[in-house]
Amino acid sequence: MRPTVFVTRPIIQGPLDRLAAVAEVQVHEGDELLGPDELRARVAGIDALFCHLTDRIDDALLEAAGPQLRIVANYAVGYNNIDLEACRRRGVAATNTPGVLTESTADIAFALLLATARRLVEGDRMVRAGQFDGWGPQMLLGHEIAGKTLGIIGCGRIGQAMARRARGFGMSLLYTQRRPLDGDLGRELGLSYVDLDTLLAQSDFISLHCPLTPETHHLLGRAQLARLKPEAILINTARGPVVDEKVLVEFLQGKRLAGAGFDVYEEEPRLAPGLAELDNVVLLPHIGSATFETRRRMGEMVVDNILAALQGLRPPNAL
Ligand code: GLV
Ligand code: GLV
The missing domain is CATH 3.40.50.720 (NAD(P)-binding Rossmann-like Domain)
Structure with a gap:
């Protein structure tokens, strides 16, 4: 069975194509953010989470996803939105996007x-x-x-x-x-x-x-x-x-x-x-990394991390 990846917000076109070749990719379309309850409902049963700095990734969310979850891959260099300790405890990899932005x-x-x-x-x-x-x-x-x-x-x-x-x-x-x-x-x-x-x-x-x-x-x-x-x-x-x-x-x-x-x-x-x-x-409205080039590179990096985790490898940008 193909693994499932959930993407919490639509991103620039391109990077997700490589994921779609090997996984079932579900993207939350629309501009409004998923609240904690909706997010927990959407992640149930997924293998990888493509998340954003606007998503709070805590123990309750990891619990809702289930034990098959391999990775939470943040589309950001900052990762203060992720409870790394909870990820470690549950054996879920967490990654960020250093260097490209x-x-x-x-x-x-x-x-x-x-x-x-x-x-x-x-x-x-x-x-x-x-x-x-x-x-x-x-x-x-x-x-x-x-x-x-x-x-x-x-x-x-x-x-x-x-x-x-x-x-x-x-x-x-x-x-x-x-x-x-x-x-x-x-x-x-x-x-x-x-x-x-x-x-x-x-x-x-x-x-x-x-x-x-x-x-x-x-x-x-x-x-x-x-x-x-x-x-x-x-x-x-x-x-x-x-x-x-x-x-x-x-x-x-x-x-x-x-x-x-x-x-x-x-x-x-x-x-x-x-x-x-x-x-x-x-x-400014939090646009530090907001260039076409950087956002594409960030997307490719998140995808590389998810692909590695789905193959059971250590993701290149593991935290
Ligand atoms: C943006 O704020 C980032 O951490 O990538
Ligand atoms: C402008 O920023 C000023 O301090 O004069």
């Missing part, structure tokens, strides 16, 4: 940095509103990028890709994470390793590239945000709960930092009260 996500982080510093969205709104009545010597003054310091929190693949972009724009680079980068990599990228407090106090721009774990939940809370320079700009393309969004809104309202650029939110897709009313923020 590095450049697209760093592009969005740098785009947010530029957009926030140079007030691109405010400018666009002004022109569309018919309020542009000619060049102005003090119109929409922003912050220069060249010569400024970027602090990178979490310097894995995406953080390093951000560093390469920032170097090209003439920025100085600080980074922090649990351990310094190995060997000459930090030197090659022009990165200096510092502790979090130093990074927060010395950076003009701060960009988050760490995973969401119990250790990084509210890594930037009140005490940490209070260390930022008033002219600092914070960029988050990682995961919302790394920042205490309510405190951030309070600080932005009080001009205790200059601006913020967000692609992710603490209670996604809901925004903290007040965030959307601020002029000095640029808000």
Whole structure:
């Protein structure tokens, strides 16, 4: 009997064809998310789950799927939506999509940095509103990028890709994470390793590239945000709960930092009260990996992981 794969949301065309050659592929069509109850009902009896960061993969879901389930393959590099411990206990492989979305996500982080510093969205709104009545010597003054310091929190693949972009724009680079980068990599990228407090106090721009774990939940809370320079700009393309969004809104309202650029939110897709009313923020709808090329590569990677698991092999991106 052909194995069954359930795909929780429709994806870009192409990658699923290889799966369909060997498995019964069921796709939840439609834009609305499956709630936990519906998801549990849909996974009963499947062999592989192709899931998204919007799906909560917990013990109850694995239980509902049944003991034949081999793999939960996440269409994302982040996997905070998956209870890895429960997967291990039940002998279910869990996989993510590292490496293939590095450049697209760093592009969005740098785009947010530029957009926030140079007030691109405010400018666009002004022109569309018919309020542009000619060049102005003090119109929409922003912050220069060249010569400024970027602090990178979490310097894995995406953080390093951000560093390469920032170097090209003439920025100085600080980074922090649990351990310094190995060997000459930090030197090659022009990165200096510092502790979090130093990074927060010395950076003009701060960009988050760490995973969401119990250790990084509210890594930037009140005490940490209070260390930022008033002219600092914070960029988050990682995961919302790394920042205490309510405190951030309070600080932005009080001009205790200059601006913020967000692609992710603490209670996604809901925004903290007040965030959307601020002029000095640029808000994107979680599109870090949203290019045709990256989404196709992510799909191929998820499919490779599922095909391996269905053959009883260790999936290449096992967590
Ligand atoms: C997107 O947020 C991802 O983790 O891939
Ligand atoms: C814009 O983001 C500003 O702080 O001026």
